[in-house]
Amino acid sequence: MGAWTVLQERQAMLLDPAIRDWVLIPIMIVMVLVGVVRHQVTVLLNGTPKKADLKSARETKALQRGAILRAYGTHLPEHAFQARKVYLSEAFEKGTYLKDPNAGSKPKQNVMQDPAYVETMMDGMKKNMMNIIPQTVIMGWINFFFSGFVLIKLPFPLTIRFKSMLQRGIETNDMDVTWVSSLSWYFLNLFGLQSVFTLILGSGHAADAMRDMQAMSTMGMGAAAGPQMGPTGQPQDMQKIFLGEKENLELTEHEWGLDNVETRLLVKYGKKPRSVLVDYKKSKALAAAASSASHASSQAAAITASAAAGGSGRKKGKRQA
Amino acid sequence: MVSAAKVLQDLRASAERKPDVVVRLGKPLVESGAVRKLDADAWLVYEQVAIAALDTGDDALAQKCIQALEDKFPGSARVRRLHGMQLEADGKLTEAGEIYKAILNEDETNVLAAKRQVMLLRAMGLPSEAIGALVKYLDINYTDFEGWLQLADLYLDELMYAQAAFCMEEVLMLQPQNHIFHLKYAEILYTQENIPLALKQFCRVVELCKDHVRGLYGIKLCTSRLLNAAPSKSPAATSQEDLTAIDLLATERLIAVYGSGAAAAATKAVSTKWIENL
Numbered sequence: 001m002g003a004w005t006v007l008q009e010r011q012a013m014l015l016d017p018a019i020r021d022w023v024l025i026p027i028m029i030v031m032v033l034v035g036v037v038r039h040q041v042t043v044l045l046n047g048t049p050k051k052a053d054l055k056s057a058r059e060t061k062a063l064q065r066g067a068i069l070r071a072y073g074t075h076l077p078e079h080a081f082q083a084r085k086v087y088l089s090e091a092f093e094k095g096t097y098l099k100d101p102n103a104g105s106k107p108k109q110n111v112m113q114d115p116a117y118v119e120t121m122m123d124g125m126k127k128n129m130m131n132i133i134p135q136t137v138i139m140g141w142i143n144f145f146f147s148g149f150v151l152i153k154l155p156f157p158l159t160i161r162f163k164s165m166l167q168r169g170i171e172t173n174d175m176d177v178t179w180v181s182s183l184s185w186y187f188l189n190l191f192g193l194q195s196v197f198t199l200i201l202g203s204g205h206a207a208d209a210m211r212d213m214q215a216m217s218t219m220g221m222g223a224a225a226g227p228q229m230g231p232t233g234q235p236q237d238m239q240k241i242f243l244g245e246k247e248n249l250e251l252t253e254h255e256w257g258l259d260n261v262e263t264r265l266l267v268k269y270g271k272k273p274r275s276v277l278v279d280y281k282k283s284k285a286l287a288a289a290a291s292s293a294s295h296a297s298s299q300a301a302a303i304t305a306s307a308a309a310g311g312s313g314r315k316k317g318k319r320q321a
Numbered sequence: 322m323v324s325a326a327k328v329l330q331d332l333r334a335s336a337e338r339k340p341d342v343v344v345r346l347g348k349p350l351v352e353s354g355a356v357r358k359l360d361a362d363a364w365l366v367y368e369q370v371a372i373a374a375l376d377t378g379d380d381a382l383a384q385k386c387i388q389a390l391e392d393k394f395p396g397s398a399r400v401r402r403l404h405g406m407q408l409e410a411d412g413k414l415t416e417a418g419e420i421y422k423a424i425l426n427e428d429e430t431n432v433l434a435a436k437r438q439v440m441l442l443r444a445m446g447l448p449s450e451a452i453g454a455l456v457k458y459l460d461i462n463y464t465d466f467e468g469w470l471q472l473a474d475l476y477l478d479e480l481m482y483a484q485a486a487f488c489m490e491e492v493l494m495l496q497p498q499n500h501i502f503h504l505k506y507a508e509i510l511y512t513q514e515n516i517p518l519a520l521k522q523f524c525r526v527v528e529l530c531k532d533h534v535r536g537l538y539g540i541k542l543c544t545s546r547l548l549n550a551a552p553s554k555s556p557a558a559t560s561q562e563d564l565t566a567i568d569l570l571a572t573e574r575l576i577a578v579y580g581s582g583a584a585a586a587a588t589k590a591v592s593t594k595w596i597e598n599l
Binding site for chain 1: 463490494497527
């Protein structure tokens, strides 16, 4: 306690009120104003939302259809499931749902010549510019005029680790951590004004600094409306995704959820003991094991080969999904 | 006033239509101009009230709402669709069709207009055209289970049970937890004379919703037919012993539901009230 008071007294620095009036508050006001202006400009730049393409919507929905069949196919009777499985596998194989069914055979064209791709790219660039330019300008301005300024003193003690966060631009080893430098004040504002913007502009505003960071990491690629983009920003080959989905489908075995529904119902109303259900599960597992064992004895080699192929196929499909 | 806006918002969120409630709550809002205080939500309220007013036949209110939207968003596809619905309410089906067609020509992905067009064809008494349009719509918007339900209804009107069953299967995959859809599927199967499968589906209904009377009656119908028929050889079919047990269970539950003193009195009270109000 004593050491703390000593430290306090030693660092009883007096800040000129002019610093508050001409540095601290102006920085904050400028940052708020820039945020508001940026929001308005972004709204202007966005203009009309892009029209979604009917065919690409169909493409995505078809993929979803395969996934839904795999996940919820248990609710269908055997015949209904098999019919859908066969139909979808065939359709995926032939590319019925592809945006351009004949594109698969063609060699892939340069992505830069695809107008839709270039447009998305330009859009992302524009948004990125809107984020980067004002931030760079403000940071330059602060660095140029106010570098080395100490602006405020936090009213609570902090550990030494906060030094790099709060005293950027001041290279003194033994100054107390509670003093905040101008550059750090800028960063605190950049991340802390979020809720102020929400107050002024309503939720969903475009002045959000955190979103900028995300946008920078993904290079602002909105995949919602434009062509399907992979993580690298390249359009994905839908044909391949469809083939992967087809493999997934073919590996899916149908297990009907209503197989023993009468027994379940009787158990539910207490007409049969709960152990019946357990017995049922056991007998089913036994039957499955027996059938696979008999298969294995006859054509063990073939099965392992196909299982290996299937396994790798599933892995591939997973990755693409 | 605030609470009315909140109720309307909840109704919008849960996609419930309830036109009587919406008109009762929304009419004072729109007429006193208080709706303007809701900022961005005001336009959603206008749209909601307009549709509800068309449903309840309050043409003046609908006109007022649509006019307000028209002034705010001239030429918007969503407002033009409301105009189309207004024409439909007036019985001017052809003009309404023109509007929907124009919207779809501009933007082929407009889901609202595509749906209206299907229902318009149905209202005009052109079921096969309606089915064609709806099939085209579902080919793209596969996950719209209400669309599949509508298609099932259209097929049922045409007595095309196999197709209707297919649609209900899609609905079951998209909404597996709703027993009403299972019930509908079971009834279609029963009509198709696929009794063993129908029995299983009826069992599923009762499993999902305890003492579901219609499901119990379904079970009863199926078991009585299966017990009278020759025992099936198929391994998937329900065993004779289970059939008897299920049959007994259904009878017991039906008697319990209808036969107990309180339930019987309640049923009697409801039916008396209904008859008196007739």
